[in-house]
Amino acid sequence: MSATAPAAEQTEATSTELAIETSGLTKKFGQQVAVNGIDLAVPRGAVFGFLGPNGSGKTTTIRVILGLAAATSGSMRVLGRGVPAGLDDALPRVGALIEGPAFYPFLSGADNLRRLDAADRHANPATRDDRVAAALDRVGLAHAARKKARAYSLGMKQRLGIAAALLTPRELLVLDEPTNGLDPQGTREVRSLIRSVAAEGTTVFVSSHLLAEVEQICTHAAIMSVGSLVAQGSLADLRGSGQTVVRVTTPDGEGAVAQLRHLGLDAASVAPPRGAGRDLDVAAVEAPLSGDDPAPEDIVAALVAAGVRVRGFDVEQPSLEDRFVALTGEGFDVAR
Amino acid sequence: MPGEKSRTHGGALLVSELRVLFRRRRTWAMLAALASIPVLMAVVVRLSAEPPGPGEGPPFLDQVTNNGMFVAVTALVLTTPLFLPLTVAVVSGDAIAGEASLGTLRYLLVAPAGRVRLLVVKYASAVAFCLAASGTVLLTGWAIGAALFGTGEATLLSGDTIGVGDAVVRSLLVGAHVTICMLGLAAVGLFISTLTDAGVGAMAAVAVLTIVAQVLGQLDQLAWLHPWLFTHHWLAFADLLREPIVWTSFMQNALLQAAYVAFFGALAYGRFSTKDVLS
Numbered sequence: 001m002s003a004t005a006p007a008a009e010q011t012e013a014t015s016t017e018l019a020i021e022t023s024g025l026t027k028k029f030g031q032q033v034a035v036n037g038i039d040l041a042v043p044r045g046a047v048f049g050f051l052g053p054n055g056s057g058k059t060t061t062i063r064v065i066l067g068l069a070a071a072t073s074g075s076m077r078v079l080g081r082g083v084p085a086g087l088d089d090a091l092p093r094v095g096a097l098i099e100g101p102a103f104y105p106f107l108s109g110a111d112n113l114r115r116l117d118a119a120d121r122h123a124n125p126a127t128r129d130d131r132v133a134a135a136l137d138r139v140g141l142a143h144a145a146r147k148k149a150r151a152y153s154l155g156m157k158q159r160l161g162i163a164a165a166l167l168t169p170r171e172l173l174v175l176d177e178p179t180n181g182l183d184p185q186g187t188r189e190v191r192s193l194i195r196s197v198a199a200e201g202t203t204v205f206v207s208s209h210l211l212a213e214v215e216q217i218c219t220h221a222a223i224m225s226v227g228s229l230v231a232q233g234s235l236a237d238l239r240g241s242g243q244t245v246v247r248v249t250t251p252d253g254e255g256a257v258a259q260l261r262h263l264g265l266d267a268a269s270v271a272p273p274r275g276a277g278r279d280l281d282v283a284a285v286e287a288p289l290s291g292d293d294p295a296p297e298d299i300v301a302a303l304v305a306a307g308v309r310v311r312g313f314d315v316e317q318p319s320l321e322d323r324f325v326a327l328t329g330e331g332f333d334v335a336r
Numbered sequence: 337m338p339g340e341k342s343r344t345h346g347g348a349l350l351v352s353e354l355r356v357l358f359r360r361r362r363t364w365a366m367l368a369a370l371a372s373i374p375v376l377m378a379v380v381v382r383l384s385a386e387p388p389g390p391g392e393g394p395p396f397l398d399q400v401t402n403n404g405m406f407v408a409v410t411a412l413v414l415t416t417p418l419f420l421p422l423t424v425a426v427v428s429g430d431a432i433a434g435e436a437s438l439g440t441l442r443y444l445l446v447a448p449a450g451r452v453r454l455l456v457v458k459y460a461s462a463v464a465f466c467l468a469a470s471g472t473v474l475l476t477g478w479a480i481g482a483a484l485f486g487t488g489e490a491t492l493l494s495g496d497t498i499g500v501g502d503a504v505v506r507s508l509l510v511g512a513h514v515t516i517c518m519l520g521l522a523a524v525g526l527f528i529s530t531l532t533d534a535g536v537g538a539m540a541a542v543a544v545l546t547i548v549a550q551v552l553g554q555l556d557q558l559a560w561l562h563p564w565l566f567t568h569h570w571l572a573f574a575d576l577l578r579e580p581i582v583w584t585s586f587m588q589n590a591l592l593q594a595a596y597v598a599f600f601g602a603l604a605y606g607r608f609s610t611k612d613v614l615s
Contacts, residue, residue: 063442063612063613063614066446067445067446067448068442068445068446068612068613068614069612069613069614070610070612087448088448088450091446091447091448092447092448094446096443096446098442098443098446099439099442100439101439102438102439102440102442102443103438103440104356104438104440105438106359106360106361107356107359114352115352115356116443116444116447117447118345118348118349118351118352119348119349119352119443119444119447119448119449119454120447120448120449121344121345121346121348121349121449121450121453122344122345123345123348124345125345125348164443
């Protein structure tokens with residue numbers, strides 16, 4: 001680890017800072033506003049999910065943060081260095097997978113990694129072959145090291161891209177849709193890879209439109225919608241700002257509403273859950289539950305005591321998905 | 337930052353770039369095609385019943401039968417207007433645009449390769465290709481010429497006769513002139529390559545420019561423009577085959593090419609250092 005000693009000293013000096021920090025970051029392409037004044041704050045050590053539907057400006061944000069495109073306005077810092085002025089110092093400590101992997105089809109997987117490693121002037125050529133082999137091994141491509149990249153499957157290319165991001169010890173890993181094109185097995189491998197990288201203290205910034213993925217591995221998340229940042233925080237915070245809801249399934253809909261209102265809850269009939277038997281003539285009643293309301297089990301007891309026949313009772317914790325859909329809209333409507 | 341920890345390895349990218357260039361099948365196909373020109377020419381002349389008379393065919397062709405070394409010179413004359421610049425157009429036009437269309441440009445830049453460093457390395461590798469291309473024509477020309485016609489005395493344009501050693505030196509000079517001719521074109525190609533993400537488009541544009549410049553060079557009405565065309569001195573190596581050597585056009589060409597390299601190098605820098613890489 002002696003090779004990374006200077007980086008470690010810098011980390012100490014800037015440990016209280018954020019790994020990525022943007023302020024009013026805006027990117028316009030002509031008249032079109034791709035990223036609209038976002039203030040990102042990615043804490044060091046976090047696994048940070050960057051969520052949003054396709055076309056919401058995630059990749060553009062990543063390109064601007066990494067200096068591939070210039071911001072129209074706003075300022076940003078990566079690993080404590082201003083962008084773009086300090087990028088030469090920050091980028092060697094950043095590994096990135098941006099909008100899909102890309103390789104020279106006529107070079108082998110290992111040669112592709114050697115090429116990218118040679119582009120980083122801080123990477124030591126003496127250890128290059130070892131680091132390439134280790135990176136390939138880490139993503140499970142050791143057996144395909146000598147195979148030409150054009151013969152790689154999409155999933156293998158994706159892994160090779162992640163291997164490129166892991167060529168040297170990194171302080172920040174930026175992964176744009178890392179599980180694209182991977183089968184379920186590959187998706188799980190990537191998740192465990194992200195966990196192991198994070199366990200070494202690397203900050204991981206992972207963009208995705210797949211909520212389940214983010215919910216499983218992330219400590220923090222931000223949600224983009226049509227170029228704007230609509231929510232940001234720890235996963236608990238994001239979930240917590242949604243409402244817990246009690247849901248009663250009953251043949252006595254009106255009685256249930258009346259009884260819940262009697263308990264001080266803002267109850268309302270809703271459409272019965274699909275498949276729960278419209279033919280059985282049941283109604284569904286929902287009411288938001290807050291801290292000073294009766295405990296759920298007391299609500300059931302009260303309903304039953306009042307002669308309401310309870311067929312089902314649920315306490316629904318808000319999921320990240322509800323929050324996501326509430327903020328970005330439902331369905332496959334791609335932003336713009 | 338003193339000490340070994342901060343040591344950088346800036347030359348690694350150039351080594352890697354040359355390796356990528358000379359490991360591509362495309363590069364070897366182009367060099368093989370270039371090598372076929374002197375071979376074809378020498379074989380045709382050897383097989384024909386009568387040796388070419390003075391002033392017949394391409395310049396110096398009549399000298400070929402006297403001294404095989406002149407195969408190299410004649411082949412350079414033949415390839416300079418079109419064949420050689422086409423290959424340089426492919427390499428220089430593809431320099432940045434090719435990386436962009438593969439998508440590897442974004443990964444090189446976040447490595448970080450550094451935009452200026454990448455541009456310099458790309459130009460250096462284009463120069464290496466120019467050297468390899470004219471060197472290929474020269475070496476195959478020598479080899480096939482010596483094999484088919486032997487190495488005798490040769491007559492220069494000034495009427496003087498020179499020996500084998502001098503003939504090698506003269507053909508080397510012509511090779512150097514042709515290489516220098518390609519340097520300006522390579523700089524133009526590099527600039528065009530920063531304008532687009534389509535490698536093929538950039539290559540075609542550079543090739544078209546080469547032809548347009550030579551057509552403009554044929555129009556007497558544009559005589560004022562001629563000294564500024566990068567193709568102006570391309571075939572002006574006759575002075576290198578006189579005794580004594582007249583260096584005027586060689587030096588004028590070198591200056592003109594240097595000006596093209598400076599101008600288009602600056603344009604490429606201006607464009608690439610601020611370009612949004614969205615490929």
